[in-house]
Amino acid sequence: LAKKCLFILLVGYSMHVPVFSLGRLLSAPAGVREGAFQVDILQVIAVSLLGLLGIAVLARTRRGRIICVGTAGMLILLAGALAGGTSVLDGLGGSLPVWLRAYFSPEVSPLFTMVPWAVHLLAGFLAGDLYVRGMTAGEEGRTVGRIALSAAAALVPATAISMVTIREYAGDAFWYWSAEYVVIRLASVVLGMCALWYLTRGGAGPIMSAAGLFGRESLPVYYLHLLIVYGKDFDWSFVRIFPDGMGYPGCFGLAAALTGAMYLFARGWGSAKKNYPRASALAVRGLVAGSVLTFLLS
Numbered sequence: 001l002a003k004k005c006l007f008i009l010l011v012g013y014s015m016h017v018p019v020f021s022l023g024r025l026l027s028a029p030a031g032v033r034e035g036a037f038q039v040d041i042l043q044v045i046a047v048s049l050l051g052l053l054g055i056a057v058l059a060r061t062r063r064g065r066i067i068c069v070g071t072a073g074m075l076i077l078l079a080g081a082l083a084g085g086t087s088v089l090d091g092l093g094g095s096l097p098v099w100l101r102a103y104f105s106p107e108v109s110p111l112f113t114m115v116p117w118a119v120h121l122l123a124g125f126l127a128g129d130l131y132v133r134g135m136t137a138g139e140e141g142r143t144v145g146r147i148a149l150s151a152a153a154a155l156v157p158a159t160a161i162s163m164v165t166i167r168e169y170a171g172d173a174f175w176y177w178s179a180e181y182v183v184i185r186l187a188s189v190v191l192g193m194c195a196l197w198y199l200t201r202g203g204a205g206p207i208m209s210a211a212g213l214f215g216r217e218s219l220p221v222y223y224l225h226l227l228i229v230y231g232k233d234f235d236w237s238f239v240r241i242f243p244d245g246m247g248y249p250g251c252f253g254l255a256a257a258l259t260g261a262m263y264l265f266a267r268g269w270g271s272a273k274k275n276y277p278r279a280s281a282l283a284v285r286g287l288v289a290g291s292v293l294t295f296l297l298s
Contacts, residue, residue, distance in 0.1 A: 001053055005046040007288075011223060012042030014291065021298040037099045039109040042222075047103065047114065048121035066126065073122040080116030080179035085169045088115050106177050116179045120186055127190065148194040155187035210263060217266040225262050 016038045019025045025033060052069065059065040079088050087105040089096065102108040104115060127147050134143025162180040174181055200208045214221060242254060273280040 002050065005049045005053070008042050008046040008049075008219070010288070011219065012040055012046065013037075015040065015042070015223070015226065017295070020295055022296050023298070034098050034108065037102045037108065039102045039112060039114075041112045041117065043103070044112050044114055044117050045121060048118040051118075052121065052125055062129070066129065069122050069125050073119050073126075076115050076119050076122070077179045077183070080119075080177070080182065083115065083177070085173035085177040106173070111176055113177065116177070116182045119179075119182055120189075123186055123190070144194050144197050148191055151187040151190035151194070154183055155191070158183035158187065213263070213266050213270060217270055220269060221262045221266050224265060225258060228258065 013036070016036060017025065018032050018035045019028055025036060051072075055065055055068045055072075059068050082088075085106065087101075087107065089101060089104045098108060104113055106113060130147060131140075131143055134140050134146075158180050162174070162178070162184060165178070165180055166174045169178060196208065196211070242250065246254070269280075
């Protein structure tokens, strides 16, 4: 698990390197170099999982792990609520290296920071633990119902509070850094997953099979689709084909076309891993090694 987390970290940082050359990056202005340390959701996921792994090692009992994870989650939400869309390290940020400050400062990482987005991983651990225990005890359906009720119980007050506090955030900060919105989004995701569980009890249909495929191949699909959508500097960028100002119909059509392309990619890559596991693993390692050498030597 630790190796996989480090790999996710590497992928996350590779997406924000402003110049894919170590020599050119070191000679670039300070502002450009700092962009290489910007944190995105992949870094948040990897560091949160490493933290959960540390808790699993240090807390020897299930009760101890639940208490540690639950307490950490509440503290992160509290810190996010008190920060109100600003850095939780105000007063200390200037004394911290930029690579560490990026995990907590919206000024360095404008989309995702550890506070409050790490709550998603911690809540996933708690829900997963509860689900496994319920499944082992033969009470899978009842356990899913309890998880759904807990999510609904969090969604209602978070929505009510956000209707008041959303006006306190500058610009669109509420949608990125507010603890209220993170709870709303987390509860909505959990309710959606519980609904999927109920829908798939009789067997997975084509839609659910596609959702499972995207889940299994989420990392390569996530990486590739971002390169296509945001890679405006590349001639093969998906968005270069279409003009600006397409409106909602054009954007929905574009999203559907991209989703279809990513489904075909995920299906092909999943089939390759299943039929040629060693060759697929070597291809990934070769791609990673080639990218690292290119960055170091170019």
